[in-house]
Amino acid sequence: MLRKPLAFLKKDFLMEISYRFSFVLQFASIFFSVVMFYFVAKLLSDAPSVQKYLSEYGDGGYFAFVLIGIAFSSFLSVGLGSFSTNIRAEQMIGTMEAMLVTPTRLPMIVISSSIWSFAFTSLQVAVYLLIGGIFFGVNFGNANPWPALVALLLTVIAFSSLGIISASFIMIFKRGDPIAWLISTSSTLLGGVYYPVNILPDYLQTLSYFFPITYSLRAIRLSLLNGYGFSQVSSELLSLVLFSVIMLPISLLVFRYAVGRAKRDGSLAYY
């Protein structure tokens, strides 16, 4: 059962490391990004607003807050974009048709071709947290990783549902997917990646509750920085479950429609 997903994982890993310079560069850019936010946080360290808006996240200050924001929001990008990006990449390099004539179903191809992206992002998130913890003194001593992991899993499902809708769009229209752009931009703006949601005006705070990233980042921060348990982040986890339960079936229906239409149009392998 795992043979096919593992074959995709191995293939994508081999492809990734064949571009050695790019592979190394991606980790180097994590380091520079962390350093940049470290100094921004230093600048803000004495600002009263930091105490006012970030008090619920312990005494880690802005750096701990933003480190988790930028690290885990990469799951937003990969969940939203990897399915459509990978479909388009396979269409463009010309391998899609060769895969489609094998007895492997299209949903398996789409999901499996994103496994490497999720695995690589997980590795990057770990590097973010390690750099923050080891070199810049972020204290994860109180961290309760289990609620954070559950929140992360639900986040991946919720974002992936949106990503599958985005891939359906690419399957029909090939380019110019507005869904990923709209959700990604709005989530970054409203979801508490770089600044807490409670700094936003009331009407934007209300709007932020419609995006899963808001619940996801809050649950992960409270678990990793404050050591909160499942009961203390239950409302965030429940909201993420609700998003997943609603969005996953919708995304699968939309995807099914898109595949049917692309097969009728004969455009499944085209870009």
Add this chain to the structure above:
Amino acid sequence: MADVVLETHNLTKEFTKRRGLSSPLHPFDKTTFTAVKNINITVERGEIFGLLGPNGAGKTTLTKMLCTLILPSGGSASVCGYDLAKQQGNVKASIALISSEERSFYWRLTGRQNLNFFAALHGLAKDVARKRIDEALKQVDMTDAADRSFKEYSTGMKQRMGLARGLLADPEIFFMDEPTKGLDPVATRKLHDFIINRLAATGKTVFLATHHLAEAEQVCNRVGIMSAGKMVASGITSELTGDSSLAEYFHALITDTEVEE
């Protein structure tokens, strides 16, 4: 009784498109283009069936429909006894598609890594895959080059890897779409020999879409000739052409068809 492995009944493909911005006053009006119209063919096990026709005749659309890549709009077909519309998984497990498309491989991986990946997609267990890959590489004479990067291969070697990939799942029917495009005469000759002596001779069926008439005459037992989406002639090559060559027969037929339309 003949063992029929491929049969179509009035197989048709119409592509429908909205006018869109090309007709601003009626953007939602639809235009329909019939790429393949009422095709009836029967191919028996072990046959090499040539599908001929000029560019745009519908050969590729018909081939892709039979490979489940495009849904038919009308008619029906069975491939190895499986219904093309309802049993696509079984159809895919029984066929291989070999085209002249070099870019259907991952160029940054080796030939063997590519085959390993596609073997997994065919659902072959690791040990079976390893054995099949070795056999396939041996059959296409690529064993020594298997661990070289795909991008280093010549066009002929890439085409042989395409054949090796086709052999992995031991399919009943090999669909080949312009397989000799870009090959030099020596590589073309080798491919023809392979089709006749390694595939057809072992009971495999070959469905060869080509516009190289000499190739069809040399390799195929039977041919079907398409023009403007329709099958305008089909049968045993020598019976169809009589005293003339396939090229003469083909040109006369296509000219007549175009005049009638």
